[in-house]
Amino acid sequence: MSISTERFKLYAIADLHLPGGQDKPMDVFxxxxxxxxxxxxxxxxxxxxxxxxxxxxGDISWAMRLEEALPDLDFLGRLPGRIILLRxxxxxxxxAIGKVRRALPANIHAIQNDCILLPxxxxxxxxxxxxxxxxxxxxxxxxxxxxxxxxxLRMSLEKARQSGARRLVAMMHFPPAETGGMPTGFTxxxxxxxxxxxxxxxxxxxxxxxxxxxxxxxVYYRLxxxxxxxxxxxxxSDVDYEETRSPVTR
Numbered sequence: 001m002s003i004s005t006e007r008f009k010l011y012a013i014a015d016l017h018l019p020g021g022q023d024k025p026m027d028v029f030x031x032x033x034x035x036x037x038x039x040x041x042x043x044x045x046x047x048x049x050x051x052x053x054x055x056x057x058g059d060i061s062w063a064m065r066l067e068e069a070l071p072d073l074d075f076l077g078r079l080p081g082r083i084i085l086l087r088x089x090x091x092x093x094x095x096a097i098g099k100v101r102r103a104l105p106a107n108i109h110a111i112q113n114d115c116i117l118l119p120x121x122x123x124x125x126x127x128x129x130x131x132x133x134x135x136x137x138x139x140x141x142x143x144x145x146x147x148x149x150x151x152x153l154r155m156s157l158e159k160a161r162q163s164g165a166r167r168l169v170a171m172m173h174f175p176p177a178e179t180g181g182m183p184t185g186f187t188x189x190x191x192x193x194x195x196x197x198x199x200x201x202x203x204x205x206x207x208x209x210x211x212x213x214x215x216x217x218x219v220y221y222r223l224x225x226x227x228x229x230x231x232x233x234x235x236x237s238d239v240d241y242e243e244t245r246s247p248v249t250r
Contacts, residue, residue, distance in 0.1 A: 007120065011048060011081070011233035013054040014173065014201025015176040015225040016040060018072035020063025020093065025078040028206065032227050041079070043232040048081040053118060054233055057201050057224065058088025058128060058173030066103055070091040077105025085110045087128050088173040088201065111171070113152050123165035127152040129174030129200070132184055150185045168193060169236065172200040175223070181216035190219050197239055201225040 017026060018037065026033035027156075037043045048054060056076075063069035076083055085108060087094045094100055109116055115125045119230050130146045131138055153170075170176075176186035176198060190198055197220045203211050204227055211223040224234050 008051045008053055009049070010053050010055070010118070010122070010169070010173070010226040010236040012057070012087050012199040012236050013040075013096045013226055013229055013231075013233040014057040014199070014224070015059040015088070015184045015204070015227070016056065016061070016072075016076075016091070017059055018061045018075060019225070020061040020072055021068040022062050024062055030227065032230075036226065036231055037075075040226060041075075044079050047220075047233055047235075048079065050080050052081040053124075054081045054083050054234070055086075055124065055169075055171050055199055055224075057082055057086040057126065057171040057200060057214055059090045060085060060088065061091065061093060063093040066095065066099060070103060073104060073108065077107055081107070082171075083108045084116055084124050084171070086126050086171050086173060087112070089128065111156065113155045113159075115156050115163060117160075117163050117165060121164075121166045123160035123168050124171065125153070125156040125160045125168055125195070126171035127156060129153075129172040129176060129186060131174065132178065134178065134184075138150075146185070150189065153186060154187050157189060157195070161193060167208055168195045170195045170198040172198065174202050175200050176215075176221070177212050179210050179212055180213055181221070183217075185214070187219065191217055197222070197236060199224045199234075199236065204228070217241055 026036055061069045061072040100110055111126050115123045117123050127149050130149050131142050170190055177184045199222050208223055208228040212221045218241050
């Protein structure tokens with residue numbers, strides 16, 4: 001998908017945890033979550049312009065069904081900017097991608113096994129990810145999901161390669177590697193395809209403070225869970241894309 005518009009900025013913020021029709025007080029996860037939707041709305045409106053793009057890599061809504069998520073999607077649809085969504089582990093409402101896409105407001109797009117090409121020829125790729133095989137307590141079922149997510153990431157990156165993009169930005173929900181940045185299937189794929197930047201969420205509190213950050217083997221990693229950002233979208237455009245490799249071609 002290629003969408004044309006004027007000069008823009010690219011932001012990212014994950015783990016919005018919109019209510020999904022549920023009375024779920026978020027401050028049980030820390031005082032920083034108190035009234036977080038209003039804080040998020042105000043910061044978004046202050047920063048983001050209509051021509052900008054915002055990546056939202058997962059855990060969008062607590063809704064269990066698509067119908068229950070519609071008010072949250074409408075909330076996002078009324079915010080400035082164009083939004084690219086990725087499914088998180090708590091997005092139970094996100095099932096058949098066709099139904100999800102038909103329910104999205106005009107300014108919102110969803111990635112699943114594909115990519116979106118931005119006006120500056122940057123391809124946005126990604127997949128949800130899963131617990132890494134090195135994590136304590138990982139089961140055989142977890143390994144199967146992990147391997148399936150690797151295939152989905154490869155499909156997305158291959159779509160980006162075929163699009164002729166001059167740079168690739170990846171979004172995941174789960175972290176693609178442990179804090180030290182030791183290679184995983186996800187990081188190896190991103191290095192193979194020449195990804196410049198990877199944004200991800202899922203981690204909160206102390207886990208977030210120990211998250212993978214910075215440049216590792218040519219890819220710049222950044223945790224963008226909402227509480228880690230103070231509920232203010234992070235300006236991806238601040239990272240110097242040109243310091244990283246161009247996408248690999250064959």
